[in-house]
Amino acid sequence: MKIQNIHAHFDDFEFTAGGLFTIARERLGSAFTGQVIVCTDGRAGHQFRTREETGRVRLAEQQESARIGKYDFKPLRLPDGSLPREACLQVTVPLCAAIWKTVRDFQPDYVICPPVVSDPLSGIHVDHVAVADAVRKISYMINVPHAFTPEYPADETVAILTKTPVVLNAFDEYNKRTNTFDLAVDCEDAFNLVCEMSWAHRSQITEWLPWVASPVPWPVPKDIAEWKRMRRAAYSERNAALGIASDHLYEYFSVTCWGAEPDVDALLKDLPGIDLKRSRIDALRKRLDRSPKV
């Protein structure tokens, strides 16, 4: 089982899908392969480091997280070899081409990306919505072999059939009160490791996030024990906002029809940790029901 997480920034993965990857790796063993794609250069979000230094530090932090979490990490490169710029990501032909190529190369069963935002109440992060939009826009193109051969030249008389994945949307903090979910995945067994992965992003959690959160207090965690206490409180708050009374590490996913047609029973079999009581399986089945509506 192969899952590819495509997100905007260094650290997004740890806060949205790191638990699912961890329990999948622990429960499925060598039957699971996970890949994390980060679609921006990480140079924008810091208050005292230069752009160049910030990008370099963030890359090293993600590599450290990947070492701890034992997942494959790749920064997305545009067809000209450059990294897309953070804080102003737009859905362009080069971005679509690069995402198309990375999905076709990895051939995942599932892609996880941020959600497309439609509610006017939603907050957004420009880079998150660009990734969401781009994934949605290339999803049909995944099995269109020559969609981006101008960017990635290939023999256009030869077509390789490529598996189209099911696309899931992860919870997005920036959407604030408009988040929703189909699947609640209990990742409590992965709590310690996920905290260790996110702790690798020290230039964010001890420098940038406390500064940018102002005037909302974000205390600077002095060590990983304090960071774990903060994460426990944050998970509790996220669960409560979604109507779940628990302090467990839950991760939340919505099912889309952007790529392959989702099959609920296959999803329940493939993805470990789905809490059947807390997921909205009946509503999901109704949403995916293709019988004629009277």
Ligand SMILES: [Zn+2]
């Ligand atoms: Zn982000």
